Amino acid sequence: AQRVTQPEKLLSVFKGAPVELKCNYSYSGSPELFWYVQYSRQRLQLLLRHISRESIKGFTADLNKGETSFHLKKPFAQEEDSAMYYCALSYSGANNLFFGTGTRLTVIP
Amino acid sequence: KAGVTQTPRYLIKTRGQQVTLSCSPISGHRSVSWYQQTPGQGLQFLFEYFSETQRNKGNFPGRFSGRQFSNSRSEMNVSTLELGDSALYLCASSPPSTGLGYTFGSGTRLTVV
Numbered sequence: 001a002q003r004v005t006q007p008e009k010l011l012s013v014f015k016g017a018p019v020e021l022k023c024n025y026s027y028s029g030s031p032e033l034f035w036y037v038q039y040s041r042q043r044l045q046l047l048l049r050h051i052s053r054e055s056i057k058g059f060t061a062d063l064n065k066g067e068t069s070f071h072l073k074k075p076f077a078q079e080e081d082s083a084m085y086y087c088a089l090s091y092s093g094a095n096n097l098f099f100g101t102g103t104r105l106t107v108i109p
Numbered sequence: 110k111a112g113v114t115q116t117p118r119y120l121i122k123t124r125g126q127q128v129t130l131s132c133s134p135i136s137g138h139r140s141v142s143w144y145q146q147t148p149g150q151g152l153q154f155l156f157e158y159f160s161e162t163q164r165n166k167g168n169f170p171g172r173f174s175g176r177q178f179s180n181s182r183s184e185m186n187v188s189t190l191e192l193g194d195s196a197l198y199l200c201a202s203s204p205p206s207t208g209l210g211y212t213f214g215s216g217t218r219l220t221v222v
Contacts, residue, residue, distance in 0.1 A: 034210055044152075044199065044213040086152065095165045096142050097201075097211060099152040 002027040004089050006100035013077045014108045021072040021103045023061075023087030031089050033063055033070040034097070038084040047085070048072070057081070077107045111136065113202050113214035121220045127188040130217045134181050134202030141183040142211065143175060146197040155198075158183055190221045 003026045013019045025031060033050040048056055050063040050070060061072045070087060084104050088097040114133040122128050134141050142157035142165075154167040158177035175185040181202075187194055197218050201211040 036213075043215045046210040046212070049210050095140065095157045095159065096154045096167070097144075097152075098154070099144075101151045 002031075002089055002091070002094075002098050004087050004098050004100035006085075006087055006103050008103045009101065010104050010106070012106045012108055015079055016076050019074050019077045019081070019105065019107075021085050021087075021105065023070045023072065023100060025068050025070065025087075025089050027068075027089060027091060029091055031063075031091050033061070034088045034090070035059070035061055035070075035072050036086040036088055036099075038086070040083070044086070077105075079107045079109055081105060082107045113200055113212050115198075115200050115214035115217050117217060118215065119218045119220075121222060122190050124190055124192060124221055126190050127186060128190060128219060129184050129186050130198055130200075130219070132183045132185075132200030132202075132214060134183070134200075135212055138202035138204055138212075139181050140203040140205075141177055141181060142201050142203070143183070143185050144199040144201065145169075146199055146216070147195075152199070155185065187219075192221050195219060195221045 005024045007022050035047040036044050037047045038044045048061050059074045061070050063070050084102050086102045087100040090097050116131045140159045143155040145153045156175050157165040161177045172188045177183045197216045199216045200214045203211045
């Protein structure tokens, strides 16, 4: 069965420091991986998707099929990055997302 | 382009009552899915509709149901409300290719007292 694991519930980093939010998944086929972010009092919004290999707000994520990971990284954290981050998985025919439990990132000024 | 619209934003209901939540997807999106978000369980999938047909269902009791109309708008219904149904209910819409991601609404905050 498919599963998404985010091992850190809370993560605090200082402004300007690198940040990495971990995401591991289990799925035997070809997954579609996403990162969603939820800022305080805002809706859940798509941050990154693995198929587009893009960089949004300085964040990047690489799908590592060997390690079944999709870690989210940013070289220099900003205060406005403080939010709840969810890793999610889908696959062709699933028609829904499987979410991890989320990591609350706090960037300390 | 308008986003995903959910109404109402807030609801307070009494145990045993039923409730109906509404979701209007992004124009052109025919897939609508529903999620329950709680502090303890996180984001859990309820069900997904496409062209008025339920294609997928999560692990929730039969008190939770939904439907989709010909204009892709969707409703979800919860009957015989329990205290544990208090949650933020999120609706998401998606274009045909799920690899492009889902767009979420702001949610309906349901409080059962």
